[in-house]
Amino acid sequence: MQISELARRAGVPVATVKYYLREGLVPPGELTGATRARYGEEHVQRLRLVRALLGPGGLSVARARAVLAAVDSPDTSVHAALGAAHRALPGVGSEGPADLDRARALLRRRGWRVAGDSPALIALAAALEALRAAGAAPTDALLDRYAEAAGRIGEQDVAAVPTGSVAEAVRFVVVNTVLLEPVLLALRRLAQEDASRRRFPDNC
Amino acid sequence: MQISELARRAGVPVATVKYYLREGLVPPGELTGATRARYGEEHVQRLRLVRALLGPGGLSVARARAVLAAVDSPDTSVHAALGAAHRALPGVGSEGPADLDRARALLRRRGWRVAGDSPALIALAAALEALRAAGAAPTDALLDRYAEAAGRIGEQDVAAVPTGSVAEAVRFVVVNTVLLEPVLLALRRLAQEDASRRRFPDNC
DNA sequence: CGACATTGGGTAGTGCCACTCTCTAGTGTT
DNA sequence: AACACTAGAGAGTGGCACTACCCAATGTCG
Missing domain, CATH: 1.10.1660.10 (Multidrug-efflux Transporter Regulator; Chain: A; Domain 2)
Structure with missing residues (x-):
């Protein structure tokens, strides 16, 4: 063609x-x-x-290229591909301060172990710092419940990885990591809408 | 000053x-x-x-203006403010087709009731369609588990809204709706990293 | 065979966005 | 009087994701 x-x-x-x-x-x-x-x-x-x-994934051309490089590279391990996908995702570049201590404490409470320079860890710290700066710092209890729900999702994401070929697994991981994010956000908003309708039925 | x-x-x-x-x-x-x-x-x-x-919220200036208008408007109801925040969030403009049927079926399974033209619903449908087009359509089981986790989060988001003044509640809702999204995404990635480290310990 | 559409490859232009610079006329401070 | 600073507004900048155009070469159809 x-x-x-x-x-x-x-x-x-x-x-x-x-x-x-x-x-x-x-x-x-x-x-x-x-x-x-x-x-x-x-x-x-x-x-x-x-x-x-x-489009829906929200990646720039440069980031998409990096993600696709991981998909294409034949000798990537699944774990490394996940890292590449995370590195390629927009995650609040290392600008300004970040609440690394709080992020690390949260991980410790859940018993999660991640790389010290994990881009997701930096993204979390930056997001927490942004909330603090905006005067809307969340409570530890709220964060823990978020982490619990996120843990369930991440667990299942990894469990769903096919075991056929490494290349297939890598593609699955990269695509799902990126393209399920908008799904998760949309579902959260829908859940909020439903819950809000129930709690604030009329004009509150 | x-x-x-x-x-x-x-x-x-x-x-x-x-x-x-x-x-x-x-x-x-x-x-x-x-x-x-x-x-x-x-x-x-x-x-x-x-x-x-x-920055972290990822809004454009135009969208931020819309969000802040909801915060400023003194006669907004909490539910309406949530709707304004959802409308202002980037959610894959109504371009191209969308898998509305599948999105609606998912909501029905969970018993969620939302507006027929809810921006979150359209965003979900567009995200599902994108996954389908990319040849990575998720199973219903996976979607259901995502929805369950998202439901827990949305529920708690709404439960955490302060009951003091409406203005305070509106600000809380709008700020948290936007700024907790990067937190949730970062936590999912961290959970993936932890789970991936456990399932693919070395070079798989 | 010849008219014509199409192609790969490259350069340059477009529209949008989030700033950033510059200018003007005015103001407080020393 | 000299100087730094200000509000407000217009124009300029750099980055990005296309998009339009051009060229020589090629395929296709009558």
């Missing part, structure tokens, strides 16, 4: 496909001449994945 | 404070002359809140 069909199949403008090719988000097609290349079904899939990462 | 001290106290460049004033994210100070205005402690707080919403 040629680029115009590839673009049509994936629902992306041709110019944008070319852009993704240039940026290395999509592998080049098989050249059949100086001005022809052949693309396959896997390119359609890849293009859809790219669009999902950039 | 003058603008330079306000900027220093909040850790924001003077030019940026002026920009926020122009954009209506921060209320104007009390004019004491043609080229002087006085700012108070509440301006420092507001500025910190704005920075938290724009």
Whole structure:
């Protein structure tokens, strides 16, 4: 298939496909001449994945490239792929102070062990610091309940990883890590809406 | 206090404070002359809140303005404020198709009742559709467990709303809705990291 | 064979966003 | 009187994700 069909199949403008090719988000097609290349079904899939990462996943082109690099690299371990996905996710760059102590204390209470420079740990510390600065520091009890719910989810995310091939597992981990985030946030909002409707039935 | 001290106290460049004033994210100070205005402690707080919403909260200036409008409006009900916050959050604009049927079925299974045009519902449907397009559609079982965990969190978010004044409750709801999202995402990633370390100890 | 559309590849332009700079006229301070 | 600072507003900046255009080469159809 040629680029115009590839673009049509994936629902992306041709110019944008070319852009993704240039940026290395999509592998080049098989050249059949100086001005022809052949693309396959896997390119359609890849293009859809790219669009999902950039749109709903909320990744920038640069971060998507890093995520896809982990998916592509054949010698990644599953744990390393998860780390790569976490590193590629937007997580409040190391700007400003962060409430690392509180974040570490929370982990200790739950018995979680993570890398000392885990990007997720830094993101948590930054988010806690932002809440503090905004004058809305959450209580430990609230954080613990959040952590308990998050623990259940993370546990199941990892349990659901397929055991077939490493490559398949890596793709699963990376895609689900990124694309289930909007699902989780949407579900939280829906739960809030339902609970709010019940607690504040009319005009409170 | 003058603008330079306000900027220093909040850790924001003077030019940026002026920009926020122009954009209506921060209320104007009390004019004491043609080229002087006085700012108070509440301006420092507001500025910190704005920075938290724009940075860790991940809101655009336009969305932050909408969120803050709900906080400022004195006649908002708590439920309406939550709706305003949800509407202001980035939730995958109504572009492309969405898996509304699956989203509605999920809500039905949990017994949640939400507005038919709830932005969170649309966000969920769009996220599910993105997963499907990326060839990584989650199982119903996984979604249900996500929803159960999210339900616990949403329940507690609403339960934690203070009952003092409506204005206080509105601010609490809006700030927590936005700023606890990065906390939840970070906790999920940390739980994944811990679980992954346990399941894939070495190089799997 | 020749007219015509299409392609790969590259460069440059677009629109948006969140600032950031600069300017003007005015004000408080020394 | 000299100077630093201010409010307010317009213009400029840099980054990003495209998007439009151009070229020579190629395939296709009559």
